[in-house]
Amino acid sequence: MEKIVFYILAMIMIVFAVMSVTSRNVMRAIVFLLFVMLGLAGIYFMIDFFFLAAVQMTVYAGGIIILYITSIMLVERIGEPLDKPKPIHQYIAGGIASLGAGMSLFAIYNYDFDQVTEETTTTIADVGRTLLNYGDGGYILPFEVISILLLAAMVGAIVIAKSYQKKESSN
Amino acid sequence: MTANKTIITDFLVDQMQMPVDIAFWVEIVVVAAVYLGVFALLGLFLVWMERRAAAFFQQRLGPNRRGPAGLFQTIADALKLVSKEITGTEKRDKFLYTIAPYFVIVTALMALAVLPFSQELQAFDINLGVFFITSVSSVAVIGIFLAGWASNNKFSLLGGMRSGIQMISYELSIGMVIVAMTVLTGTLQLSEIISFQQEHGWSIWSGHIPAIIGFMIFMIAGTAESNRTPFDLVEAESELGSGYHSEYSGMNFAYYFLAEFVNMFIISAMVVILFFGGWLSPFGITDGIPYVGVFWFVFKTLGVVMLMMWFRWTFPRFRIDQLLTLEWKYLIPISMVNIVFMALVVWLGLTF
Numbered sequence A: 001m002e003k004i005v006f007y008i009l010a011m012i013m014i015v016f017a018v019m020s021v022t023s024r025n026v027m028r029a030i031v032f033l034l035f036v037m038l039g040l041a042g043i044y045f046m047i048d049f050f051f052l053a054a055v056q057m058t059v060y061a062g063g064i065i066i067l068y069i070t071s072i073m074l075v076e077r078i079g080e081p082l083d084k085p086k087p088i089h090q091y092i093a094g095g096i097a098s099l100g101a102g103m104s105l106f107a108i109y110n111y112d113f114d115q116v117t118e119e120t121t122t123t124i125a126d127v128g129r130t131l132l133n134y135g136d137g138g139y140i141l142p143f144e145v146i147s148i149l150l151l152a153a154m155v156g157a158i159v160i161a162k163s164y165q166k167k168e169s170s171n
Numbered sequence B: 001m002t003a004n005k006t007i008i009t010d011f012l013v014d015q016m017q018m019p020v021d022i023a024f025w026v027e028i029v030v031v032a033a034v035y036l037g038v039f040a041l042l043g044l045f046l047v048w049m050e051r052r053a054a055a056f057f058q059q060r061l062g063p064n065r066r067g068p069a070g071l072f073q074t075i076a077d078a079l080k081l082v083s084k085e086i087t088g089t090e091k092r093d094k095f096l097y098t099i100a101p102y103f104v105i106v107t108a109l110m111a112l113a114v115l116p117f118s119q120e121l122q123a124f125d126i127n128l129g130v131f132f133i134t135s136v137s138s139v140a141v142i143g144i145f146l147a148g149w150a151s152n153n154k155f156s157l158l159g160g161m162r163s164g165i166q167m168i169s170y171e172l173s174i175g176m177v178i179v180a181m182t183v184l185t186g187t188l189q190l191s192e193i194i195s196f197q198q199e200h201g202w203s204i205w206s207g208h209i210p211a212i213i214g215f216m217i218f219m220i221a222g223t224a225e226s227n228r229t230p231f232d233l234v235e236a237e238s239e240l241g242s243g244y245h246s247e248y249s250g251m252n253f254a255y256y257f258l259a260e261f262v263n264m265f266i267i268s269a270m271v272v273i274l275f276f277g278g279w280l281s282p283f284g285i286t287d288g289i290p291y292v293g294v295f296w297f298v299f300k301t302l303g304v305v306m307l308m309m310w311f312r313w314t315f316p317r318f319r320i321d322q323l324l325t326l327e328w329k330y331l332i333p334i335s336m337v338n339i340v341f342m343a344l345v346v347w348l349g350l351t352f
Helices: A002-022 A026-046 A050-073 A087-109 A124-131 A140-170 B003-015 B020-057 B073-083 B094-113 B130-150 B154-185 B190-200 B208-225 B250-275 B292-312 B320-347
Strands: none
Touching: A002 A026, A026 A050, A026 B094, A026 B130, A050 B130, A050 B154, B003 B020, B020 B073, B020 B094, B020 B250, B020 B292, B073 B250, B094 B130, B094 B250, B130 B154, B130 B250, B154 B190, B154 B208, B154 B250, B154 B320, B190 B250, B208 B250, B208 B292, B208 B320, B250 B292
């Protein structure tokens, strides 16, 4: 049962990932990417990791994709199909992609995976406790570092937006 | 996993002599069919309710010919919409134009699936609960965005852009109110939120001042999330035709229409679950009787829906800058302070 669901989800993800890269229409490429994200969320749901699945949907499907759509709408001529990339670019991209795929496959086939025997669902309470734990195996320091990084990004965005305003008013 | 599941599976296995594997699949199909039916009927009923409420506020009669009090009018409308031709602009992006309504309708259906209609009647009691609903409904924005873009119509595009800005902004304060209520109840799971309220009284009573502030913010942000007046800039009739679904006709249009009303129901149901005790009866007058919870849940939710319809005929529409000012300069700071306030109240044991 789970095997069938996994293969269906994997097929969806692979097909849409390929379509997303080969599509000549930017908007459609983003929608195909969205389906890849949703397929990944489906796999998290399948392995009973609900929290990560919901985060995947909120952050990637709901947040990042929307961000892509809004930023691409600001680009000119989105309605027209994209130009074909130069052959040299195609070769470089293909080389890098096959290198990455080879490394992933090598790592996967040379690693002894432990089979999970007991099924436990990670509750949101467990995630919260681990995230704010300052003892062994706690993630409080990375958590705080990331929040400072996000704060810096927000302040930076505000500063950039403010400086534009000043220039406009001085003109 | 849930009582509902075991009831159907038990019935099929014991009474109908069905193998367990097949019973499992039959049960999945049955529950899905029931939810699809509930979805359609709920949408149609809410459209009727909206029209009757609008008529009441404007001292008209509203639909009153088809069936008792015009109850079958919306079914007739739906039949008409099914039989209509599906049209669209010449240069639309056909693929995106066709799939866009399904984003909205599927996410509404997924959110509906986790709502607890009573103690016994809940399809999927996921431990994320409220967070699942918000994460699913964050995908719905894409449907509206794509509809606006794929229609190849500048008014549709404007509507779609407005909806994206609006829904992303107001999701923040909804999330923060949920965080504040989580501090009080200590869980996100919908069934546990309600069992907490069974012990301590409805959250709006046990959480008193911060809960009431949270309720007000949630009502405002929820109205904005479901794109209703006074926040209906997305389809402002006097400015944009009808916004992102201008170019949709027939059943494609009806999908958006139904999903909007079902989303309103879901937001109201979240208000009822978070603040008004879900399927709990007032003062526990019908405690212990199975399935009466459905009545209380639907009754309270329709009460909140009525409140949102009341908003529609009371407040004039916002401008887009006013809408963003309200969210970013007022609601978000207030709800942030509210989280701290709620944490303080819970920490000092000032809850009832």
